Amino acid sequence: MTRILKSICALTLSLIAATAAFAHGPTPQRADETIAIAAPPAKVWEALKNFGDVSWHPGITKAEATGGNDTGASRTITLATGNLVEGLDEYSDEEMTYGYRLSTENLEAFPVSFYSGKITVTAAGDGSEVTWISRFYRADTGNFPPEHLNDAAAVKAMTEFMQQGLNGLKAKVEGQG
Template sequence: MRVSAVALILACLVTAAPAHGPTPQKIEATATIAAPPGRVWGLVSDFAGIERWHPAVATSEGSGGTANGATRAVTLKRGGVLRESLDEYDAGRMTYSYRLSEPDLAALPVSSYSATITVTPDGAGAKVAWFGRFYRGDTGNEPPEELSDAAGRAAMKAYVETGLAGLKAKAEGGS
């Protein structure tokens, strides 16, 4: 009898347990660019200069250059500002990592993210990889659709893929 009472209590606790919170999401995209890696890195390497190549960015202002802890405020053409900070910068390896330091759900429906951009040689051209991890905009157990995992994935995918397409056009076209 004692065993079945314990089993009953455990069963009640398990069924009464709240749903788990958000799980980390990932985005990874690459672009092959018909331009020397040095030219591509010349565009990407300016942490505060993302407006030079990302079509969705209206302006970008930064401080601290490429030192760890440098910051940038990226204003999107459709509204919202991404406030980001540089975590790690390696010009020799043509890579840097950064993170969202202050969420703006009008800019992207995510509560946080970290990302890495890397340029590598690819034959006569370059390959750019952009990888990120993020959490949806509403980290509660039942987020509204516009702040859900799906909304976060769609927005991050569009932002990264648009950026890579813009970088490719800029590096290959030279304009």
């Protein structure tokens, strides 16, 4: 009897472990993009430094902001697919950087349920380097998301959005946009 009970317990524990392994939900994703710009850091920062002004990003058709560059400021950006609301978490004019996060998700506009980002301008040789890092979760946080809302879709969308923005910034600052 004891041997049967031990076998049942071992089987039960195995099933619990297997279930937990498949029911972990989404994992954080990451996108890091960098671009070199042939302009001094101060000129690049001038184009970026106003949290509410994202006119350098060709994928953003409109932006409305409140709060300036103070922590807690908010902006609503309009993409071709809809609006996203973002909040400013940190800002340093001296270090030429700011960090922000998604405040209100819109899965139809962008296939992520949450993101945070940080943009930094640094000197690089005779010009500048802009680094944009983002951490995010896919749109469907369930265990079996559809293809258009899974990790790969989120990574693709975020990477393309960041690359488009950095290329737009480069064109604007270098006088090509």
